[in-house]
Amino acid sequence: xxxxxxxxxxxxxxxxxxxxxxxxxxxxxxxxxxxxxxxxxxxxxxxxxxxxxxxxxxxxxxxxxxxxxxxxxxxxxxxxxxxxxxxxxxxxxxxxxxxxxxxxxxxxxxxxxxxxxxxxxxxxxxxxxxxxxxxxxxxxxxxxxxxxxxxxxxxxxxxxxxxxxxxxxxxxxxxxxxxxxxxxxxxxxxxx
Numbered sequence: 001x002x003x004x005x006x007x008x009x010x011x012x013x014x015x016x017x018x019x020x021x022x023x024x025x026x027x028x029x030x031x032x033x034x035x036x037x038x039x040x041x042x043x044x045x046x047x048x049x050x051x052x053x054x055x056x057x058x059x060x061x062x063x064x065x066x067x068x069x070x071x072x073x074x075x076x077x078x079x080x081x082x083x084x085x086x087x088x089x090x091x092x093x094x095x096x097x098x099x100x101x102x103x104x105x106x107x108x109x110x111x112x113x114x115x116x117x118x119x120x121x122x123x124x125x126x127x128x129x130x131x132x133x134x135x136x137x138x139x140x141x142x143x144x145x146x147x148x149x150x151x152x153x154x155x156x157x158x159x160x161x162x163x164x165x166x167x168x169x170x171x172x173x174x175x176x177x178x179x180x181x182x183x184x185x186x187x188x189x190x191x192x
Contacts, residue, residue, distance in 0.1 A: 010048045012038065014058045021059075021101030021110050022174070028113065053115040056105065060121055063102055067095060067125075071132045081140025082190050085133055085158065089186050092129065092162045093178040100174040107166050130159045145190075154189075161189060 016037050020029050031052055035042045049055045070091050078084040096103040104110040106125075111118045133155035141148045165178040 009044075010058070013045060013048055013055060014062070017055055018059060018099070018101040021104045025173075029110065051115075053118060056111065056114060056118050057121070059102065059105055060118065060125070063095075063099075063105065064125060067092065068128065068132075070095075071129075075132075075135070080145075081136045081138070081143055082145050084136035084139065085190055086186055088129075088132060088136060089158060089162060089189075090179070090182070093165055093182060096166050096169055096178050100169070103166050103170050103174075103178075107163065107170055109170055126159060126163070129162075130155050133158045140190075158189060161185070 013034070017029065017034060020034065020037065029052075031042050031045055034055075035045055038045075045055075049058070071088055074084055074087045074091065078087055096106060101110075105122065108119050108122055111122065134151050137146060137151045137154050138148065140146050141151060146154065165182070168176050169178045
């Protein structure tokens with residue numbers, strides 16, 4: 001790996017960390033294990049990241065940019081508020097299914113015992129997702145689907161549903177796919 005381009009090593013470290021998070025047993029990730037996986041020294045890891053927390057922050061940044069980029073695309077593409085909310089929920093569940101290691105970050109499982117600012121950042125992520133759901137539900141209310149007064153409670157319910165599906169996926173060792181059987185469930189959640 002001595003011939004890697006600048007910035008490439010950082011990406012390799014993050015990819016290896018994400019791959020380690022995909023292990024169904026969910027064991028604590030150590031920099032020693034990460035360095036061993038990459039066949040480098042721990043010092044080499046710290047040349048690119050000041051701490052393990054910064055490595056996790058790199059993965060959280062990937063999650064945030066991916067999810068919120070997709071939410072913006074959904075808002076532009078879907079004119080109906082209900083359709084937006086449905087697409088957002090499906091995207092969140094699909095994101096987890098396609099990125100099992102990231103699911104452990106999304107539910108905070110991989111952050112236990114790590115710097116508390118990481119869990120605070122994930123809490124902010126949930127708040128932003130809930131805000132996106134509120135915006136879609138407000139639009140739906142103006143289109144005759146639901147009432148404005150219920151938007152906050154319904155958005156909270158939608159986020160709780162998604163987080164619950166993520167938990168089941170992670171706790172099943174990534175066997176219970178979060179998108180399976182969700183069509184009817186989401187339709188019921190979004191029914192006015």
